[in-house]
Amino acid sequence: MEFSEPQVILFVGDCERAAAFYARLGFAETFRSPDDAPVKIEMALGGFMLGLALPGPAAESHGLEPVTAGDRACLTLWTDDADGAFARAVEAGGTPRRSPHAFRDVLRVAFVNDPDGHPVQLVQRVA
Incomplete structure (x- = not known):
């Protein structure tokens, strides 16, 4: 299998x-x-x-029982420009959740909610 x-x-x-x-x-x-x-x-x-x-x-x-509220899942998208990705996601209809910020000295991370409220994490590796 x-x-x-x-x-x-x-x-x-x-x-x-x-x-x-x-x-x-x-x-x-x-x-x-x-x-x-x-x-x-x-x-x-x-x-x-x-x-x-x-x-x-x-x-x-x-026969499923879909959950349609709250943080049911988080989709992570890696990018080479977290700030630009955040702006694009908001322009595309996403709701800002957390603006781009440094995380663990090696990442820049931002969050938006898609139009249905699912969190989308935008992550960039930084030097």
Whole structure:
């Protein structure tokens, strides 16, 4: 038995709105279902797969109990410019959570919430 193509799925209120946000951060759409008013959109960035799914259909189809509030997960994106990434994420519709700051003398870190409230950590290695 082998496993392949891991994917993290975030439950969102609007798949297209969430996909537009992540597209502005460099993700490319690879799948949507259905084409009109999607209940799931999949996106990729550097081999990482991200699914954006409506919680209702996931509960109905698969018997899940999606959690839709609070810090359910944190997506980390490494970058060469934490300040620029923070500005881009806010411009794309993210809500500032913590502005870029030094962390452990070797990193610069910032946080935004995506349009559905999921924290996105933006991390830069510094000399």
